Amino acid sequence: MNKAKRDAIIAGNWKMNKTPSETTALINEMKPLVAGADCKVVLCVPFVDLDAALKASEGSNIEIGAENCHFEKSGAYTGEVSAPMLKEMGVKYVIIGHSERRQYFGETDVTVNLRTKAALAEGLKVILCVGETLEQREQNITAELVAMQTKIALGGISKEDAANVIIAYEPVWAIGTGKTATAEQAEEVCAIIRNVVADIYDTDTAEAMTIQYGGSMNAKNCDELVAKTNVDGGLIGGASLKAEDFSVIVKAASK
Numbered sequence: 001m002n003k004a005k006r007d008a009i010i011a012g013n014w015k016m017n018k019t020p021s022e023t024t025a026l027i028n029e030m031k032p033l034v035a036g037a038d039c040k041v042v043l044c045v046p047f048v049d050l051d052a053a054l055k056a057s058e059g060s061n062i063e064i065g066a067e068n069c070h071f072e073k074s075g076a077y078t079g080e081v082s083a084p085m086l087k088e089m090g091v092k093y094v095i096i097g098h099s100e101r102r103q104y105f106g107e108t109d110v111t112v113n114l115r116t117k118a119a120l121a122e123g124l125k126v127i128l129c130v131g132e133t134l135e136q137r138e139q140n141i142t143a144e145l146v147a148m149q150t151k152i153a154l155g156g157i158s159k160e161d162a163a164n165v166i167i168a169y170e171p172v173w174a175i176g177t178g179k180t181a182t183a184e185q186a187e188e189v190c191a192i193i194r195n196v197v198a199d200i201y202d203t204d205t206a207e208a209m210t211i212q213y214g215g216s217m218n219a220k221n222c223d224e225l226v227a228k229t230n231v232d233g234g235l236i237g238g239a240s241l242k243a244e245d246f247s248v249i250v251k252a253a254s255k
């Protein structure tokens with residue numbers, strides 16, 4: 001597999017943090033620190049912060065994403081936001097299937113697939129999250145589990161649309177815990193996911209797909225992780241809320 005054939009992407013996932021005014025302030029702080037990066041820089045922020053984020057990032061190399069979207073275009077889904085709504089705002093990316101959505105909001109592999117299709121239909125780029133729990137890792141079913149999550153999520157999605165999919169391997173046990181997967185563990189699972197993508201589509205599609213690692217990635221451990229052949233950047237939670245730390249990770253992925 002050839003790393004030069006795909007983009008490295010460092011994406012922040014702000015989760016349920018920052019108000020609109022805090023969003024403006026943090027992006028203004030980040031802009032000079034990540035300017036000229038040799039990787040893509042994306043910030044996925046809460047729905048109510050999207051407008052502020054889009055305005056603050058204008059004219060910079062920071063692209064903006066949402067943290068979820070619904071699978072219907074419109075309708076009686078109180079509290080949800082659709083892909084056409086995001087598109088009209090100028091949002092470019094959307095995270096789908098984050099483990100916190102799966103764990104706390106009843107997201108399943110099937111709804112992840114539906115949401116992915118809806119986002120792709122609007123031309124949004126999808127950051128699709130997969131990953132095992134600690135129990136599943138200890139049962140030695142990580143490979144089967146992430147393969148199944150990937151296959152179901154990409155079910156019925158064309159090769160052309162798959163070009164707009166980024167996969168984030170996020171072991172659930174590493175999220176927000178300070179426990180990072182070793183670079184070898186991240187590489188192993190990202191390579192497994194790439195092989196699954198090659199099985200579904202073909203080698204060219206797999207080689208072109210950005211596959212990130214996420215889970216307690218920070219300014220200290222990022223170098224080793226992003227240096228791995230199959231790890232094309234990261235999806236960053238906590239460290240994406242600190243301009244300086246986030247910019248160190250962006251610089252690591254730019255090398």
Ligand code: 13P
Pocket residue numbers: 013098170174175176177178214215216217235236237238239
């Ligand atoms: P942390 O970097 O805070 O562990 O979060 C990772 C994550 O869930 C990104 O989507």
